[in-house]
Amino acid sequence: MSQDILMPALSPTMEEGTLAKWLVKPGDAVRSGDVIAEIETDKATMEVEAVDEGKVEALLVDAGTEKVKVGTVIARLSGGASFETPAAPAPQDDVKPEPAPKVDHAERDALPPKRHPEEGAPAPVSKDDFPTGAKLTKTSVRDALRDAMAEEMRADPRVFLMGEEVAQYQGAYKVSRGLLEEFGDKRVIDTPITEHGFAGAGVGAAMAGLRPIVEFMTWNFAMQAIDQIINSAAKTRYMSGGQISVPIVFRGPNGAAARVAAQHSQDYASWYAHVPGLKVVVPYDAADAKGLLKSAIRDPNPVVFLEHEMLYGQEFDVPEGEWLVPIGKARVRRTGKDVTITAYSRMVGLALQAAEVLAGEGIEAEVIDLRTLRPLDSATIIDSVKKTHRIVAVEEGWAPMGVGAEIIARVIEGAFDWLDAPPARVSQEDVPMPYAANLEALSLPSVDKIVKAGKAVCYRS
Amino acid sequence: MAGKTAAKKPEGRNSGGDADLLAFYRDMLLIRRFEERAGQLYGMGLIGGFCHLYIGQEAIAVGVEHARAKGDQVITAYRDHGHMLAAGMDPRGVMAELTGRAGGSSRGKGGSMHMFSPETGFYGGHGIVGAQVSLGTGLALANRNMGNGAVTFCYFGDGAANQGQVYESFNMAELWRLPIVFVIENNQYAMGTSIERASAETHLYKRGASFLIPGEEVDGMDVEIVAAAAKKAAAHARSGTGPYILEMKTYRYRGHSMSDPAKYRTREEVDEVRKTRDPIDHLAEHLEKQGVREDALKIIDAEVKAIVAEAVEFAKASPEPDPRELYTDVYGA
Ligand SMILES: Cc1ncc(C[n+]2csc(CCOP(=O)(O)OP(=O)(O)O)c2C)c(N)n1
Numbered sequence A: 001m002s003q004d005i006l007m008p009a010l011s012p013t014m015e016e017g018t019l020a021k022w023l024v025k026p027g028d029a030v031r032s033g034d035v036i037a038e039i040e041t042d043k044a045t046m047e048v049e050a051v052d053e054g055k056v057e058a059l060l061v062d063a064g065t066e067k068v069k070v071g072t073v074i075a076r077l078s079g080g081a082s083f084e085t086p087a088a089p090a091p092q093d094d095v096k097p098e099p100a101p102k103v104d105h106a107e108r109d110a111l112p113p114k115r116h117p118e119e120g121a122p123a124p125v126s127k128d129d130f131p132t133g134a135k136l137t138k139t140s141v142r143d144a145l146r147d148a149m150a151e152e153m154r155a156d157p158r159v160f161l162m163g164e165e166v167a168q169y170q171g172a173y174k175v176s177r178g179l180l181e182e183f184g185d186k187r188v189i190d191t192p193i194t195e196h197g198f199a200g201a202g203v204g205a206a207m208a209g210l211r212p213i214v215e216f217m218t219w220n221f222a223m224q225a226i227d228q229i230i231n232s233a234a235k236t237r238y239m240s241g242g243q244i245s246v247p248i249v250f251r252g253p254n255g256a257a258a259r260v261a262a263q264h265s266q267d268y269a270s271w272y273a274h275v276p277g278l279k280v281v282v283p284y285d286a287a288d289a290k291g292l293l294k295s296a297i298r299d300p301n302p303v304v305f306l307e308h309e310m311l312y313g314q315e316f317d318v319p320e321g322e323w324l325v326p327i328g329k330a331r332v333r334r335t336g337k338d339v340t341i342t343a344y345s346r347m348v349g350l351a352l353q354a355a356e357v358l359a360g361e362g363i364e365a366e367v368i369d370l371r372t373l374r375p376l377d378s379a380t381i382i383d384s385v386k387k388t389h390r391i392v393a394v395e396e397g398w399a400p401m402g403v404g405a406e407i408i409a410r411v412i413e414g415a416f417d418w419l420d421a422p423p424a425r426v427s428q429e430d431v432p433m434p435y436a437a438n439l440e441a442l443s444l445p446s447v448d449k450i451v452k453a454g455k456a457v458c459y460r461s
Numbered sequence B: 001m002a003g004k005t006a007a008k009k010p011e012g013r014n015s016g017g018d019a020d021l022l023a024f025y026r027d028m029l030l031i032r033r034f035e036e037r038a039g040q041l042y043g044m045g046l047i048g049g050f051c052h053l054y055i056g057q058e059a060i061a062v063g064v065e066h067a068r069a070k071g072d073q074v075i076t077a078y079r080d081h082g083h084m085l086a087a088g089m090d091p092r093g094v095m096a097e098l099t100g101r102a103g104g105s106s107r108g109k110g111g112s113m114h115m116f117s118p119e120t121g122f123y124g125g126h127g128i129v130g131a132q133v134s135l136g137t138g139l140a141l142a143n144r145n146m147g148n149g150a151v152t153f154c155y156f157g158d159g160a161a162n163q164g165q166v167y168e169s170f171n172m173a174e175l176w177r178l179p180i181v182f183v184i185e186n187n188q189y190a191m192g193t194s195i196e197r198a199s200a201e202t203h204l205y206k207r208g209a210s211f212l213i214p215g216e217e218v219d220g221m222d223v224e225i226v227a228a229a230a231k232k233a234a235a236h237a238r239s240g241t242g243p244y245i246l247e248m249k250t251y252r253y254r255g256h257s258m259s260d261p262a263k264y265r266t267r268e269e270v271d272e273v274r275k276t277r278d279p280i281d282h283l284a285e286h287l288e289k290q291g292v293r294e295d296a297l298k299i300i301d302a303e304v305k306a307i308v309a310e311a312v313e314f315a316k317a318s319p320e321p322d323p324r325e326l327y328t329d330v331y332g333a
């Protein structure tokens, strides 16, 4: 009886990888736990372990093969002794010996895709605000963030990075790749798992004149530190009558990640956007991620910089050379006359896809990428609504007391007489994030939900 | 204050008789085989998100369970499959939770990191590093106030040992003489950070010293030693004297989670521990020396494999949760 070994998925988002190296050859006996191969993805090299005993019958994919899809049969094992039940009777009579492992490809194919279904190819970006003649390079959001930090650290010796796994491990999501090597361990600092402590230490260092970048492995863990962010970072300039400034950036991935359940999957945008004294930045593409992070590092105020794990690997054009994006300016990513859609971070991609679908149905949507939530660029939103007379506000977080609620309040304050339909919101359902794949998909905002809302405000069904 | 006097193997070894040792063997093997299959299902895409395997650390959950009386509670972090199986939760419900199905112990809503079972005394399954230490202290506070004689076993890692709330909890626990055993699973790494790179004092059993909590270091790779140490600590906590700290020296064989390439340590380091300190191999050898026939162990192997296979079948066959479940359980009536 033989057993297929499949190309494993080693992370929630992995779809393919390179089979770098075989550590066994046909005829070798393997035990459960033995490392049999090495696989490379864009993030890392991983080991594949055998999960049962057996003899290697055949290696079906050559070492060095790139883009091997998850689920491909890469080797075949013949079943070993451990598959045979000893002759003695099993102590329980209702349990059957394990049948030979069988790989059901149909079952595998029927599985939901590793990405969120609405995560299509990156939407096209209008290049209108790149400097004319600038050379554009395809860059992932991950590398754009790293480049922003590296450039600012080169330019200003006061800038340093601190957080869990940022130095030797190169970042839990590999955003700080290469920084330790270039800047050394006084400026790229691995911290213990002590968010409240190191966030406070960052604020203290900023008070004393340094320019810290504090990375939270994810914003979920910043809840341990939210007191220092709000009570110490946001309020000190005011409380000191302007004597003390706290030029610090708190950054890391925010929002929904894939299948990690309620405590690891949440959008904190509205939490921080509520607080005077903080600036809150929510970039979508790589150019904005880079340009806004550089502005955030130079800003004399505490900046909450909310990235998105599911965007890290996406590539976009970034202009070469010095590139800054001002904090507080939204960007119209698509123009249209029928409905205004506001979005931020990963939701911008969904809104652009929804606009494409709506265009097919004769509705021209204008998509505004908010880019910054505090200060919020109300003027751009209000100007747009005065033209379209309709608004759909999209956010990844919960709707009650949220970003959409604030945007709609501003529209009503600033363009009440121009509205032709009640405003609409698209958001995460009002529940903690569920783990089950089907419930998770139902709970998240989607292209489909945005399209429906767009039609509803146009009184179309 | 107990010093660094590591707990000794109990005289005569098998204080509870051979039956205990065979049960230890079975329970550790169940966790090992369960985790191996969970890793495999993850690779097949049937389990998503984060999945933290307990392989290598089995002796701790199993040995501590031996000291647990009916009504005693267990609480831990996200590396929780082993503790749940040791506490007596149904492997089918645990596996089906990993696959996110209606038959899962949290009905598919919690996943790997968030399972609970008040009837077996298991209080989760927590994803925020250190949070379970305050929560466990609260369980013990309830035990004290209700006078139910129960003890709380509160697990956390070497990385978690640096969180502030751990020390806030230590202080409350000793101040109020709470019946709690803090079990530190020192597997030497917190993700990619070795304990030396994160901790000024690496002897974690000393971390209670300034709160006057006794602590000791324990070989967490030997289930008998773990069981003996846990019994002693539980007796201390149950007597109303206050908390106790056990620092279990252990090792995780796999990456931090499924997506960790574990490049921060050498393969030799992992192989060395597997070869020389594996808790299951170690006990098997001991049993064979004691004259337990290899056949007897083979029968246990087969039994365990069958249980795990059945759990996998159940976890695959169980349907996805009903879409209406999305909105249930947010509030109670
Ligand atoms: C407050 C918080 N910070 C960071 C994380 C991310 N994280 C998850 S596990 C982990 C390492 C914990 O290591 P340790 O306590 O030694 O437990 P082990 O994983 O070794 O069992 C980190 C940093 C988290 N879940 N919660």
Ligand SMILES: [Mg+2]
Residues within 6 Å of the ligand: B157, B158, B159, B185, B186, B187, B188, B189, B190, B191
């Ligand atoms: Mg650890």
